[in-house]
Amino acid sequence: MVLYSDADMARRGEETYRKMQSEIPATQNARETQYVQCVANYVIAALEPEQRDRSVWEVTVFDHEQANAFALPGGKIGVYNGLLNVATDQHQLAAVMAHEVGHVLANHSNERASQSTLRNVGLVTAQVLGVSNTTLEALDLGTQLGLFLPFNRTQESEADAIGVLLMARAGFDPHQSITLWENMTANGGSRQPELLSTHPSPTTRMTELNRLMGPANTLRAEAIASGLNPDCIQ
16 A cells, blocks of 8 residues: 655655765765666666666765665665675675665555554554553554564565566676575674564575576576676676
8 A cells, every 4th residue: 555656755765865865974985886886777777667767866875884775766775885795796786786676666665654654543543532551552562563564574575576586687696695695694693583573584585585596597697698797896
């Protein structure tokens, strides 16, 4: 369910992106910027024309130790340069960036914003009806565990599936998406149980990615046959 228009979400994405740019410094390392932009260019070029052309794509490399990246509605992509210590080559970086672009393609930000709005309306309605604080707390927890966390895990799995096919279509090695999660696991320390997490466990993700290797490898072979050969050097 989505409550907001694409234009609304693009405006929100732009506002959030500019705010982050004002608060988190961009890297001063020109080589990092060029490398990340190179990978992004291949991923964006692999989109269907209507997907590529409906956004103004922009990439910022933030100088922050966090091993993470994001993509916002409207085509705004951010990569923390701490990610480059975990995503150790162009293929692994493409896996992360294609995953984040997958969230944009699947309209996940709109879904999350809409679900949050509906959840807030429901809790306010319960308060107006005189529901006790204890019951409200139970409703709030039940909503999170029974709807929002599973919903978010579904989104993450969907973005994984979109991302691995997108990176392969761009000419990157889809097997490296699995290696990436092996790296993440080695560097991630202890994790919450999957039931209480907004993300699937690394094991679950790697299992699902393995299941998609057949079609992903076919897409990569077609990309290479057409002359695509990403050569982004870190």
